[in-house]
Amino acid sequence: MTGLEIGFASIAVMLVLIYSGMHVAITLMLVSFVSVWMIRDNPDMAAKLMVAAFKDSISDYLFGVVPLFVLMGLVVSVAGIGRDTFDVAQQAFRKILGGLGVATVAANAIFAAITGISIASAAVFTKVAxxxxxxxxxxxxxxxGVVAGSAVLGMLIPPSLLFILYGVLTEQSVGDLFIAGVIPGLVLSATYALGIVAMGKWAPGFIGGTTVSTDDMPTMSFGEMAAKLAPIVILVALVLGGIYGGIFTPTEAGAAGAAGALVIAVLKRRLGWRDFWQVLVQTGHTTASICFLIMGASLYSRMLALSGMPNWLGDTVLGAGFGVNGVVIAMILVMVLLGTILDSASIMLLVLPIAVPILTGLQVDLIWLGVIAILAVEIGLLTPPFGLAVYVIKSTLGPDTDITLGQIFKGAAPFALMMALVLALVFIFPALATALL
Known part of the structure; x- marks a missing residue:
């Protein structure tokens, strides 16, 4: 077999193994190792390439941002800041039909600006909202459904773990990616809020209709609302203000944010030693998982380059007259399709090593492409049969709930459609992602 044939065969084998239930990182490593062995007919070279890929992929200073932002997000969750945010948003939107839905979106948008983890948002607001x-x-x-839909804001509004992963995979500035996510994140939040208000007016039966009543909600004074929002404002100013103001690198901002979150949690007396230990363990588990995925993706990228497949695909696309739009649309469709079976990080690790070299040759703005990719893979969090956010919500609800998976997917469907609309807007108007750069 030629290198090109081995490259294409490796993709098919990977999809079969992943569909069979093998972990994505293990699949990437195994298939890439065997493919390099077959291309060069030398197992020692495959082993050396694996060692080099593993060393280079996680030795970058930038990679330190991952555990720091994960730690910050988990501490914020334990400190009850999500609950405080929802209380304030609930007070602000109490008079609107569907107001608690709008409050959930608003609280998730604010919560996303200090966590960057969709799954954490889904778990927190399932319990709170x-x-x-x-x-x-x-x-x-x-x-x-509104919790599932708004939870994905955590991966679009900076800081975002997916933007960090995209930056590592494509060698783009994480700070620029964070800035690029601001306007699309706000647009998506506004679209969700307007969509909920529209459903309240024209489809009240879907959200609860006239049975919705907020008159018995306790009122909060301005001082109480300010006190609940103060920790959030401080963390957002510290992390995002530090990055955008040029004071911190993303890694330094992650460290400052994690330290700030720990101080706030201690001052609020919401972080005991047992909770702190669980947060550290969970941070380690999440970081290790991401680490293995990045190492597998690095080896996979090198195997593809060795096979010559990206160059062949690039020449074929250019020779066939496909424009930038056609290639990007194809990438979006593949990502959304893979979203029915895989999580967001795995989709990016599989698709980007193939798509980015082609699109780089077509002079595509990789910052804009990053926003497109995040929106595309996040749609998959809401779509059956996998829908990771949906399963997190189902798990958080517990075994005694009367809410089925089908009901969660039904409730999330309008939000997946609204996300597709925002994706189309960013595709048609790239300035939504690049205007602040």
Whole structure:
């Protein structure tokens, strides 16, 4: 077999193994190692390439940002800042039909600016928002659907772990990617809020209709609202203000944010030693998982380059007359399709090593492409049969809940469509992602 044939065969084998249930990182490593062995007919060379790929992929100073932002997000969750944010948003939107849904979106948008982890947002607001919405007459599917839909804001509004991963894979500035996510994140938040208001007016049966009542909600004074929001404002100013103001690198901002979150949690007396230990263990687990994925993707990229497949695909695309738009649309469709079975990080690790070399040859702005890629893979968090955010919500609800997976997918469907609309807007108007750069 030629290198090109081995490259294409490796993709097919990987998809089969992943569909069979093998972990994505192990699949990437195994298939890449065997493929290099076959291309060069030399197992020693495959082993040396694996060692080099592993060493180079995680030795970068930038990679230190991952555990720091994960730690910050988990401490913020334990400190109850998500609960405080929802309380304030609930107070602000209490008079709107569907107001608790809008409050959930607003709280998630703010929470995303200090966590960057969609799964954490889904877990926190399932516990915080769903019981409150059910108590006020919202339908089960809308109560969980709005949490699932708004949880994905955590991967678009900076700081975002997916933007960090994209920056590592494509060698783009993480700071620039964070800035590029601001406007699309705000647009998506506004689209969700307007969509909920529209559903309240024209499809009240979907969200709960006239049974929704917020008159019995306790009121908060301005001082109480300010006190609940103060920690959030401080962390956002510290992390994002530090990055955008040129004071911190993304890694330094992650360290400052993690330290700030720890101080706030201690001052609030919401972080005991047992909670702190669990946060550290979970941070280690998450970081190790991401680390193995990046190492596997690095070896996979080198194997593809060795096979000559990216160059062949680039020449074929250019020779066939496909424009930038056609290639980007194809990438979007593949990512959304893979989203039905894989998590967001795995999709990026599989698709980007093939797509980016082609699009680089077509002079595509890789910062804009990063926003497109994040939106495309995040749609997959809401789509069956995998829908990672949906399963996190189902798991968080516990075994005694009367809400089924089907109801969660039903409730999340309008938000997946709204996300597709925002994706189309960013595709048609690239300035939404690049205007602040």
């Amino acid at each position: 769903v019981p409150e919405m059910r108590r006020h007459g919202y339908t089960p599917h809308f109560s969980v």
